[in-house]
Amino acid sequence: MSPANIDDVPGQGNARPLTRKELRAREKSLDTGSQGTVPEQAYETGHDVPPPPAEPPVVPAAPAGPPSIQKEVPEDAGQGHDVPVPQQHEPEPETAHAPAVEPAMAGHQHAPETHYLEQVRHTEPGHHDRGNSIPAYHDGTYDDNVHHDAVHYEDVHDDGYHHGYHDDGYHDGTSHHGLLAGSSEAKVVARPSKKVRRRRRMLALFLTLAVFVTAVAVGAQFLKPLLGGGKPSDFPGPGSGEVQVTVDNGEGTRSVALDLESKGVVANADTFLQAFSASGGVLAPGDYVFKSEMKNSDAVDVLLGQDKAKVIYFALSAGLRINESLQAISEGSGVSIQDLQALSNQPSQFGLPANAKNLEGYLAPGEHRFPLGTPAKDILQALVKITTDELVSQGITDPARQYEAVIVASIVQAEGGQAEYGDVAGAIYNRLKPNDQTNGFLQVDSAVTYGLGTKSYNFTDEQRQDKSNPYNTYANPGLPPGPIGSPGKTAIDAAAKPKSNDYLYWVTINLDTKETKFSRTLAEHNVYVEQYNAWCMANVGRCA
Numbered sequence: 001m002s003p004a005n006i007d008d009v010p011g012q013g014n015a016r017p018l019t020r021k022e023l024r025a026r027e028k029s030l031d032t033g034s035q036g037t038v039p040e041q042a043y044e045t046g047h048d049v050p051p052p053p054a055e056p057p058v059v060p061a062a063p064a065g066p067p068s069i070q071k072e073v074p075e076d077a078g079q080g081h082d083v084p085v086p087q088q089h090e091p092e093p094e095t096a097h098a099p100a101v102e103p104a105m106a107g108h109q110h111a112p113e114t115h116y117l118e119q120v121r122h123t124e125p126g127h128h129d130r131g132n133s134i135p136a137y138h139d140g141t142y143d144d145n146v147h148h149d150a151v152h153y154e155d156v157h158d159d160g161y162h163h164g165y166h167d168d169g170y171h172d173g174t175s176h177h178g179l180l181a182g183s184s185e186a187k188v189v190a191r192p193s194k195k196v197r198r199r200r201r202m203l204a205l206f207l208t209l210a211v212f213v214t215a216v217a218v219g220a221q222f223l224k225p226l227l228g229g230g231k232p233s234d235f236p237g238p239g240s241g242e243v244q245v246t247v248d249n250g251e252g253t254r255s256v257a258l259d260l261e262s263k264g265v266v267a268n269a270d271t272f273l274q275a276f277s278a279s280g281g282v283l284a285p286g287d288y289v290f291k292s293e294m295k296n297s298d299a300v301d302v303l304l305g306q307d308k309a310k311v312i313y314f315a316l317s318a319g320l321r322i323n324e325s326l327q328a329i330s331e332g333s334g335v336s337i338q339d340l341q342a343l344s345n346q347p348s349q350f351g352l353p354a355n356a357k358n359l360e361g362y363l364a365p366g367e368h369r370f371p372l373g374t375p376a377k378d379i380l381q382a383l384v385k386i387t388t389d390e391l392v393s394q395g396i397t398d399p400a401r402q403y404e405a406v407i408v409a410s411i412v413q414a415e416g417g418q419a420e421y422g423d424v425a426g427a428i429y430n431r432l433k434p435n436d437q438t439n440g441f442l443q444v445d446s447a448v449t450y451g452l453g454t455k456s457y458n459f460t461d462e463q464r465q466d467k468s469n470p471y472n473t474y475a476n477p478g479l480p481p482g483p484i485g486s487p488g489k490t491a492i493d494a495a496a497k498p499k500s501n502d503y504l505y506w507v508t509i510n511l512d513t514k515e516t517k518f519s520r521t522l523a524e525h526n527v528y529v530e531q532y533n534a535w536c537m538a539n540v541g542r543c544a
Helices: 018-030 040-045 076-080 194-225 253-260 269-279 294-304 322-331 339-342 376-391 398-415 421-432 445-452 487-494 522-538
Strands: 134-140 140-145 154-157 164-166 240-247 286-292 313-317 367-371 504-512 515-519
Touching: 240 253, 253 269, 286 294, 286 322, 313 322, 322 339, 322 376, 339 376, 367 376, 376 398, 376 487, 398 421, 398 445, 398 487, 421 445, 421 487, 421 504, 421 515, 515 522
Parallel strands: 286 367
Antiparallel strands: 134 140, 154 164, 240 286, 313 367, 504 515
């Protein structure tokens, strides 16, 4: 009997371990019933079979993982040489003496006996399958051109069946994962079915959507107070009580809207601004009387003076002269023009310097509202305060300097039109300085016509040379004795802080577009004057 046919004898740990070739021969002998089996070493060496050892060899237990073919089979294994197998130095576990083969998966039936099968897959010469090749045994020799697939392929399908492909063989309907006794068996986890995976995807989508909706809801609650979402858009009205609100000169509508909301006049500053913008009205400085919790539309009416019967209301335009301003105040307040003129002719009681003859230049333009019954002096004092406050904001606090600035501002207002007020103010101050062009004479037509009591710039040369007119800046050097009208905020700011330039002349050559030309010499200025005259000839009656 050959060594390959000797049954394993348990308990003899000092027996020589079988070589790989002896193991293969033993497998074949099991398939053929151990009849006519010739050990592979007999084919290879041609010698007689060596006598069996005194003790039958013990088959070592297979390692936990598949052996590495590269390490066990040298390249010259097919050259007729034996392949040495490294000795096992570690003691064999007791379970190696009673090997057992377990089924690979539930549902596969195994034969009563353990079968060891080998299928040698032949390939074309030079072909390497998966890069791992071992010599094949044919008729007692090894053929290097035949390779074995050393990779164990497993395919798990959705139907739960498991198909295994082994490098050493295959069999129909039965799956063996351990060809040798004691070999470890890999666990195969079935892939979830399509229905299960679909449910998992739907659950993940639902959870993502829930998180997103929650985040949006939380964010909306957080931003709601910042965006004013927690405030009502309007009060039902009509409101009750009285709330006085002052609109300062130059104050913006948003500032007024926020003030109205903070005082409980309107419910929401944003919706009030929308209503005010839709009205197309213009905000004017003044004192306004509102009610608590008014409708937005009613509060807009108060600011636009559409409730004139409930308050004193009047509007003053920039550039109006003193008599025009007093007439408008009289019509709005019910105070007689005589009473207003008497107050205006005593400017000292309003804080003006001694050289001021009346309140000319100090009655601030804009829309003004006062509670019914407000005294006339309080009304005039409020208008003067608007002007002086603007001067103070520009850094002019001395009453005498304030008066001089108002005079320059009144000329800028009358002469500038739509020109750059800062350039006009700079040219006026340049004329007051010693120069070889104007010699200290302002030479402005608006001042001459003011002294004449008219508004037409068409006056005679005789009137131009009349020194008896104190406002005739052609005949009298320096500034006129007083303002020539009521300047607006822009003109006051320009007079307080003029632009630095070297202009001495300016003329508006188009009364429609208010185009104004600046020049440094009289000759250059006369060219622009001819352009103005040509425009007047093309627009008959416009320059009267």
